[in-house]
Structure formats: C-alpha cells, structure tokens
Amino acid sequence: AAGVIQSPRHLIKEKRETATLKCYPIPRHDTVYWYQQGPGQDPQFLISFYEKMQSDKGSIPDRFSAQQFSDYHSELNMSSLELGDSALYFCASSLERANEQFFGPGTRLTVL
Amino acid sequence: AQSVSQHNHHVILSEAASLELGCNYSYGGTVNLFWYVQYPGQHLQLLLKYFSGDPLVKGIKGFEAEFIKSKFSFNLRKPSVQWSDTAEYFCAVTTSGTYKYIFGTGTRLKVLA
Numbered sequence: 001a002a003g004v005i006q007s008p009r010h011l012i013k014e015k016r017e018t019a020t021l022k023c024y025p026i027p028r029h030d031t032v033y034w035y036q037q038g039p040g041q042d043p044q045f046l047i048s049f050y051e052k053m054q055s056d057k058g059s060i061p062d063r064f065s066a067q068q069f070s071d072y073h074s075e076l077n078m079s080s081l082e083l084g085d086s087a088l089y090f091c092a093s094s095l096e097r098a099n100e101q102f103f104g105p106g107t108r109l110t111v112l
Numbered sequence: 113a114q115s116v117s118q119h120n121h122h123v124i125l126s127e128a129a130s131l132e133l134g135c136n137y138s139y140g141g142t143v144n145l146f147w148y149v150q151y152p153g154q155h156l157q158l159l160l161k162y163f164s165g166d167p168l169v170k171g172i173k174g175f176e177a178e179f180i181k182s183k184f185s186f187n188l189r190k191p192s193v194q195w196s197d198t199a200e201y202f203c204a205v206t207t208s209g210t211y212k213y214i215f216g217t218g219t220r221l222k223v224l225a
Contacts, residue, residue, distance in 0.1 A: 004155075033212065042202065042215040043156075056212050090156065097211040100146060103156040 002026055004104035006091050012110045013081050021076040021107045025093030031055070032074040033101055034066060035090040043090055049074055050097050081111045114139045116205050118216035125193050126224050133188040133219050135177075135203030142208040145186040147177055150218075151199045159201075162186065173197070195225045 005024040013019050025032050031050045035043035045058035049068035060066075063081075068074045078085060088108050092101035119134045137143060147159040160171025167179040177188045186203060203216040 031211070035213070035215075042217045043213070045212040045214070048212060056210055058212060092156075092213075094211075098144075100158055100161050101213065102158070103148075105155045 004091055004093050004102055006089075006104040006107050008107060009105060010108050010110075012112065014112055015081060015083065017081050017111075019078045019081060019109060021078070021089055021091075021109070023074045023076070023091030023093075023104060025072050025074070025091075026095075026102055029093035029095050029102070030072060031094045031097050032068055032072070033092040033094075034060075034074070034076050035092065037088040037090060037106075039087070046076070048097075055097065078109075083111050085109060086111045114205065114207055114214050116203055116214050116216040118201075118203055118219050120219045121217065122220050122222075124222045124224065127195055128192045129223075131188070131190040131193045131197070131221070133201055133203075133221070135186045135188065135216055137184050137186070137203075137205045137214075139184075139205065139207050144206045145177075145179060146204040146206075146213070147171065147175070147186075147188050148202045148204060149199045150202065156202065159188070193221075193223050195223050197221060198223045 007022045033048040034046040037043040046060040048056045052068045066076045088106045090106045091104045094101045115138045117136045145162040148156040159175050160169050162169045162179045170176045201219045204213040
C-alpha cells in the first residue's frame with residue numbers, strides 16, 4: 001500500500017539558510033499535518049491543512065510557512081534557520097480530519 | 113493546555129513477560145486516543161485507536177488498550193512481549209474540535225531475548 005512520502009530524508013543546512021521540506025500524502029488523503037520532533041522529545045504539532053486550507057496551527061515559528069497544493073502535497077518552508085531547528089520533521093496524512101493519521105518516514109534536518 | 117503523560121520512559125523486559133505502558137491525558141471533554149509504535153529507524157505506525165464504544169480496544173500484533181474515562185487513562189497492554197517489540201511507543205490524543213495530535217513523551221521498550 002502507498003505510504004506518505006517525504007523528501008528529502010536528510011538535510012544539512014547552515015545557520016540563516018533556508019530549507020524546503022516536501023510531503024506527499026497517501027492518495028485520496030485530503031489532510032496533511034506537520035510535526036517537529038527534537039532529540040529525545042515527543043513530536044510537537046506545527047500546522048495542518050485540510051482541502052488546501054490551513055486548518056490548525058500549533059507552535060510553528062513565524063520563520064516557517066507551509067502550504068498545501070492542488071495535488072494535496074504540502075511543503076514546509078523554513079527560513080533564517082537556527083541551531084534549535086535541528087530536528088526530525090514528520091508529515092502525516094489522513095482521509096478527512098477526524099480519522100487516524102498515517103506518518104511519513106520524516107526528514108532529519110541538521111543545522112550547523 | 114491539554115497534555116499527555118507517559119510515566120514509564122524506559123522499560124526493559126524479558127521475552128514472554130507481560131507489558132503495561134501507562135498513558136494519562138488532561139482534558140475533560142471528548143477525546144480520541146491512539147497508540148503508535150516507532151521501530152528503530154522507521155516511521156510512526158498505528159497500533160490501535162479509540163474513538164467510542166467498547167473501552168477495551170484490540171490492535172495489531174497482540175496489543176490492546178483500555179480507556180478508563182474516570183481515570184483519564186488509556187494504558188497499553190500485551191500479555192507476552194517478543195524481542196521484535198523493541199521500539200518506542202507513543203500515546204496520542206485529539207480533543208473535540210481539533211484534529212492535531214498531542215503526543216506523550218514516549219516509552220522506550222527494550223525486550224531481551
């Protein structure tokens with residue numbers, strides 16, 4: 001069965017650079033969620049989209065932005081990267097918002 | 113603010129031992145409850161979920177969980193663990209009106225062969 005695809009899987013950036021993370025949901029899933037998991041921490045919700053509209057917002061820094069495109073894939077744009085942004089970024093998708101979320105393998109971002 | 117607590121951060125068991133991982137949440141309204149497992153180097157996978165109905169939920173790989181509303185708990189159990197159950201386990205909650213997951217801090221389980 002098709003799963004959530006995230007790219008890239010690993011990303012190394014310097015401080016103050018920008019990064020773009022991509023998420024391709026399971027086919028027919030209309031909702032995408034982004035989570036950030038710092039070292040040794042639980043995943044923290046960043047933002048979600050339902051039918052290409054932002055549906056919920058969590059602890060996402062103003063330096064980050066995201067959107068969901070017409071094909072339902074989503075991109076998380078991160079600017080002015082800081083050391084503290086180093087984390088595993090998970091994307092999840094669901095068929096309608098009320099159902100369980102299916103997670104991608106994550107993108108490991110390292111900021112040097 | 114809503115929160116989820118997992119009291120056991122690290123658990124070490126021998127094969128065939130019984131497992132119970134605690135999960136408590138702080139929210140007085142309607143909740144949906146989930147347990148996810150993350151095997152080393154892999155993504156989060158759903159073990160089981162509770163939306164409504166029978167509070168005893170059976171999931172994959174022999175896992176089950178019981179929702180006790182009066183205790184705000186959703187503990188995960190397995191009668192006999194295997195070496196392949198070595199992984200990190202996360203409890204997650206969604207509250208009425210929102211669909212974002214609030215995760216617990218996770219429990220690292222190590223099963224000794």
